[in-house]
Amino acid sequence: MANSTSILSAIDVEKIRQQFPVLHQQVNNRDLVYFDNAATSQKPMRVINALTDYYTGYNANIHRGIHTLAEKATKAYEQTRETIRDFVNAKSTEEIIFTRGVSESINLVASSYGRAFLNEGDEVIISGLEHHSNIVPWQLILEEKKGKLKVIPVTDEGEIDLDAYRKLLSSKTKIVAVNHASNSLGTINPIKEIISLAHEVGAVVLIDGAQAGSHLEIDIQAFDCDFYCLSSHKMYGPTGTGILYGKKELLEKMPPYQGGGEMIKDVTFEKTTYNDLPYKFEAGTPNIADVVAYRSAIEFIKELGRENIAAHEHELLVYATEKISALPSVRLVGTAKNKVGVLSFVVEGVHPFDIGQMLDARGIAVRTGHHCTQPLMARFGIEGTVRASFAVYNTKKEIDHLADGLARVISFMK
Ligand SMILES: Cc1ncc(COP(=O)(O)O)c(C=O)c1O
Numbered sequence: 001m002a003n004s005t006s007i008l009s010a011i012d013v014e015k016i017r018q019q020f021p022v023l024h025q026q027v028n029n030r031d032l033v034y035f036d037n038a039a040t041s042q043k044p045m046r047v048i049n050a051l052t053d054y055y056t057g058y059n060a061n062i063h064r065g066i067h068t069l070a071e072k073a074t075k076a077y078e079q080t081r082e083t084i085r086d087f088v089n090a091k092s093t094e095e096i097i098f099t100r101g102v103s104e105s106i107n108l109v110a111s112s113y114g115r116a117f118l119n120e121g122d123e124v125i126i127s128g129l130e131h132h133s134n135i136v137p138w139q140l141i142l143e144e145k146k147g148k149l150k151v152i153p154v155t156d157e158g159e160i161d162l163d164a165y166r167k168l169l170s171s172k173t174k175i176v177a178v179n180h181a182s183n184s185l186g187t188i189n190p191i192k193e194i195i196s197l198a199h200e201v202g203a204v205v206l207i208d209g210a211q212a213g214s215h216l217e218i219d220i221q222a223f224d225c226d227f228y229c230l231s232s233h234k235m236y237g238p239t240g241t242g243i244l245y246g247k248k249e250l251l252e253k254m255p256p257y258q259g260g261g262e263m264i265k266d267v268t269f270e271k272t273t274y275n276d277l278p279y280k281f282e283a284g285t286p287n288i289a290d291v292v293a294y295r296s297a298i299e300f301i302k303e304l305g306r307e308n309i310a311a312h313e314h315e316l317l318v319y320a321t322e323k324i325s326a327l328p329s330v331r332l333v334g335t336a337k338n339k340v341g342v343l344s345f346v347v348e349g350v351h352p353f354d355i356g357q358m359l360d361a362r363g364i365a366v367r368t369g370h371h372c373t374q375p376l377m378a379r380f381g382i383e384g385t386v387r388a389s390f391a392v393y394n395t396k397k398e399i400d401h402l403a404d405g406l407a408r409v410i411s412f413m414k
Contacts, residue, residue, distance in 0.1 A: 320402070349414065368387070
């Protein structure tokens with residue numbers, strides 16, 4: 001983590017906040033405090049402008065047209081692909097496939113790679129920290145293939161148990177799929193070690209980067225992962241798009257995920273041949289507008305610097321952890337050494353939903369419930385948590401509001 005004094009001067013939060021119109025409103029007669037960033041982050045004006053510019057200036061279908069608008073739209077769409085390639089340090093744009101987001105990216109790999117390469121008795125390893133999006137697609141394909149799902153246990157702190165992971169690995173392991181950072185607890189996982197251990201037994205590795213994209217360094221070539229997934233809407237970009245990175249040699253071996261226009265080379269009723277990468281996996285008219293605007297979101301992150309964003313959020317996390325854990329009856333869930341800006345907690349004897357509603361009455365948006373990680377909640381013997389998750393535009397003053405609001409809710413409810 002970089003030195004916080006120098007970092008704080010690098011991040012001018014007030015200036016950043018001015019770029020986010022949605023933040024400047026009252027909710028229930030209070031200034032909005034938006035702490036639901038792990039669910040989706042807010043969008044800066046440049047992203048909103050990019051969407052408007054596309055629809056008002058050059059809306060057209062891509063790739064097939066030769067007219068000016070189609071060429072302009074195609075260029076903008078492909079520029080985002082190059083921007084992302086650079087952002088994750090992939091070797092080639094052929095390895096960047098646009099999807100609807102992380103859920104679709106994982107489903108693509110499970111369906112295509114899984115259907116082609118999994119056999120009866122094969123094993124897929126995930127961790128106990130996974131979002132349902134990184135559990136259910138594997139269950140679906142394993143049921144079909146008569147394979148087995150193995151789960152790496154989670155420690156009391158909310159970290160992956162690496163010793164247990166080593167013991168689960170075997171020649172039966174064909175795929176390992178884990179998140180880069182946990183949406184429920186914030187834990188940053190040691191993915192480099194997880195990847196290299198999996199490669200020792202010949203398994204391929206998918207990393208769910210949903211909670212990493214807005215603040216962690218992603219260096220695909222240094223990680224040497226086989227697949228990596230991102231969602232735009234968790235990175236200050238529009239909803240409805242994201243990417244799957246896949247190693248070229250694997251993507252080339254994989255059958256198409258969906259059939260339709262764009263993913264073909266030649267179609268006859270006897271036989272169809274498929275398009276080159278990455279188009280082989282992009283059937284139909286894609287989400288052009290949101291892909292185009294995704295580029296503005298990535299540029300926003302790059303200009304601020306991921307290290308600076310992470311340092312700012314870390315400072316907020318440390319501050320919030322101190323304040324919230326000092327409140328009566330509060331128990332933190334997830335105390336890993338390395339965390340992104342996610343603070344999950346329960347208040348003994350009070351349902352998380354009630355806390356969420358009462359905080360909302362004070363203009364504070366937090367998430368409550370199982371956060372699409374029911375098995376993880378079961379691991380901790382709880383139904384859900386209250387989760388405050390931080391972004392680059394959040395402030396310590398907002399955390400003070402949360403702590404004050406929570407103190408009142410607790411005194412009222414207990
Ligand atoms: C860790 C993690 N994985 C996967 C997903 C699913 O992402 P999406 O809903 O954008 O497909 C989420 C969303 O909350 C997430 O936090």
